[in-house]
Amino acid sequence: MKLCTLKIIEQEEDILGFPQSWNHIKPVKVSFGGRTKEVHSAPLTITDHTFLLSRSLAEKLSIPLTIRRLHVIQKEDTLHFGPLIGIITSGFSSIKTKPVGDRSSFFSRLMRNQAKYGVAFILFGKDHINWDEGTIKGYSYGEKGWEQITAPFPNVIYDRLPNRRMEGEEKFRTVKKKLQEEYLIPWFNPGFFNKLDVFERIEQDDEAKAYLPETHAFTSFSVIEQMLSKYGHVYVKPQNGSLGSGIHQIIYVRESDFYYCRFKDKDGNKRLRKYQTLERLFNNLFKNRSLKNMMVQQGISLMRYDQHPVDFRIHTNKDESGNWTVSAIAAKVAGTGSPTTHIKNGGEVKTLEEIVPDTKLRKQMKERITKASLVLSRALEQNMEGIIAEIGFDLGVDKEGRIWLFEANSKPGRSIFIHPDLRGFEKLTRKLMLSYAIYLTKMSILSPEELFT
Template identity: 50%
Template sequence: MSVIYSIELSAKAWNTVILPSRFQHQNLSHLAFGTLNVPCQFTFEPSLKQTIILSEDLIKELKIPYLGKTHLIFSEDTLYLGPLVGIFTAGFTQSLLRPVGERSLLFAKLMAMDSSTGGFVFLFGAHHIDWDLGKISGYIYREGGWKKVVVPFPNVVYDRLPNRKTENHTAIKRVKERLQKDYSIPWFNPGFFNKWDIHQLLSKDESVNRYLPETHLSPTYDQIEQMLATYKSVYLKPANGSLGLGVFKLIYSREEEVYYSRHRDDNHQNRLRKYSSLEHFFKHSFKNRKLEDYLIQQGIRLLRINNNQPVDFRLHANKNQDGQWKIAALAGKVAGKGSVTTHLKSGGTVKTLDEIFEDQRDRLSAMDRLTKAAILLSEAIDSHVDGYIGEIGFDLGIDLNGQVWIFEANSKPGRSIFSHPQLKNEDHLTKKLSLEYALYLTEKTIKSPEEMWQ
C-alpha cells in the first residue's frame, strides 16, 4: 500500500507546492489533478512527513474540492494528486438531501472511504458534464451532507448505472465512448453481464467449465422434457434478468405424472402450481413471456439447513491496488419457505458460514472450495470480457456431493447480504477495494498508457 498524504493550505505562498524533502530529487515543474495539469513551483521542507502544502491559488485553479487525503504519483516532470474518481450513475433528483434517491446512502458510504484509501470521489451523471470547459458539476458527501462541486474530468470512472435500460440509452453510451476515446479515461465495471454470454465464454475455459450446470438458451419443449427426465427439476431464467425476477422452477413427478412450478408472482408472493402438461404450464404461467428470451438450467440438489431449506452462497470478488482478484465477502443465502430463489425479497435470509456449518472442518472446506472457484471464475471472466472489471458478485452453490456450481455472475452485484450485522467489515472492504482498484487504474494510465490503450 502506497503512502497517503494530507493536503494543507498555504495562504502565503503563490503557485507553489511544498513537499517533504525526500522528494527533492524529482525534477518537477507541473501539478495535475484529474485531467487538469498546470505549471507551478516546487519547494521542499524537511519537517514534512505525510503532508503536502498547496498554495490557495493552485487549489482553486485545479478545482480541488476539499483538503483531503491524496496519493502522490510521479511521472516525468509532473506530480499527480488523487486519484480523482467519478462515480457515474443516473436517476438524479432535485433534492440535495438525496440526490439519487434511495441509492444516496450507498454512495455516501463509498465516498466516506476516501479518507482511509486516499483520493477524491464525486458523483455525476451525463447532464453534469461541460465538454467545452472540461469540467463536471457533480456531488460530494462531506461532513454529514451532500454538496455540489465543480471538478475537472476524473482520472477514472466507476460505473454504477442502475439498470440495463439506462445503460443502453444513446446519451449514456456517447458519454462513455467520449470519455474513454477522447480523454483516455479508464471506465471500470462497464456493463451488465448477459447470463448466456457468460455461460458460453466460461464453457470454453477448461479451468472453470466444471463449475457450470447444463444450460441452454431458448429451450424447446423437447429440451425441457429431456432435462426434466435427466435432472428431475430445471430452472427457467430470463437471460437478462436480475434479482430473481421471472425465474421458474419446474419439477416433474413421475408418480403423479404432473408438473409442478414454483415462481414469485407479480404481487411478490411465492406460488406453487400443478399442471397436467408443459403446454398447460406455458399457457397459464408464461403467457406474457417469450421462451426465446429464457435460459434453461439443470436443477441441483443443494446443501440444506434448518427445516430442509436450500442454501447457496454470495461471494464478492474485488480487484485490489495491485489489480489482483481477492474475495472480499462470503455469506450464505437460505431460501424462504416456498421460494424458487434465495433472494431476500423472496423471503430468503443471510447467514454467515459460522451459522451454516457448525463443524469447523466443514466450514473451512466449504470456504476453500467456494473461494477457489470464485477466484478462478473471476480470472476467466476478466480474461474474456472487454473493458476493466473491478468487482463481480457470484451466486455459487454446493450440492450434496460437495461439488461447487455457479448459478450467476453479476458485474453490478447487489449488497443485500451486508444487512447481516456480522458482515460490516466485509461491506467496508468491498468499498475500500473499489477505490484501491481506481488507484491502480490511475497509476497504470499515467505510467503505462500504452498498456492501457493498446
C-alpha cells in the same frame, strides 16, 4: 502512489513545495484528475510526505480546499495528485440531502472515508458534464454532508448505473465512448452481465467450466424435456433478469407423470401449479411472454439448512495490486415454497458459521468456495470486455459437495450485509474498491498502453 499530506498556503502565485526526500526531478507541472497546471516548485526542509500548495494553485486545479490527504505520483516532470474517482449513475433528484434518492446512503458510505484513504470523489450523471471546460458539476459527501462541487474530469470512473435501461440510452453510450476513447479515462465495472453470455464466455476456460451447470437458450420444449429427464427439475429464467424476478422452477415427477411449476406471481405471491403436460404448463404460465430471451438451467439438489435449500452469495474484488480476492461469503436460505433464495422472495441471510457449525467442514467448504470464486473471477475478466473490478457470484453446493455457478453479477446488491456479522465485510468491499481505484490511477499514469491496447 504514495499517501501524502497537503497544506494550503496563502500565495497568489502557483507555487508547489515538495519534501526534501522526494526522489524525483524537480516538478514543473502539477495535475489533479484531468487538469494540469505549470508551477514554480522548490524543495522544503521537511522530510515527511508533506506538500505545500498555494491557494491559487489548488483553486486552479479544483482541488477541494477541505482535502488534506491524497496520493501522489510523478511521471517525468509532472506531479500527479489523486485519485479523483468519478462515480457515474442516474436518477438524480432535487433533494439536497438525497441527490440520488434512497441510493444516496450507499454512496455516502463510500465517500465518507475519502479523507482517511487519501482519495477524492465526484458523483455525477451524463448531464453534469461541461465538455468545453473539461469539468463536471456533480456531488461529493464530506463532513458537512452532501454538497455540489465542480471538478475536472476524473482519473478513473466507477460505473454504478442502476439498470439496463439507463445503460442502453444513446446519450449515455455516447458519453461513455467519448470519456474512454478521447480522454482515455479507465472505466471499471462497465455494463450488466447477460446470464447466458456469461456462461458461454466461461465455457472457454477449461478450469472454470467445471463449475457450470448445463445451460441453454430456450429454443424448444424438447430441450426442457431432455433436461428434465436427466435432472428431474430445471430453472427457466430471463437472460437479463435480476433479484430473482421471473424465475420458474419446473419439476417432473416420473412416478405420477405430472409437471409442477414453482414461481412468484406478479403480486408477489408464491405459487405451485400442477400440469399434465409441459405444453399446457407453458401455454398457461408463459402465454403472454416472449421466450426468446429466456434460458433453461439444470436444477441442482442443494445442501439444506432446516430442510430449506441453501446457496451462497460471494463478493470478489480487485485489490491494491490488481489481483482478485474474496471479500465476503454469505449463505442464503430459501423461504418456504420459493423457487429461489432471494431475500425479496422470503430468503434469509446466514453466515457460513451458522450453516456449517463444524469447524473442520466449514474450513473445507470455505476453501473450495474461495477457490471456485477466484477461478471464475479470472475467467470472466479474461473473456469479457472492459475492466471488471467487482463481481457478485451466486454459487450452489450440492449434496455431494460439488460447487456450481448459478449467476454472476457485475453490480452486486448489498442485501447480504443486513446480517450484523457481515457488516464488517461490507466495509471491506468499499475499501477494496478504493484500493483498486488507486491502483488503476497509477496504471493509467505510468503505463496507459497496458490499459488501452
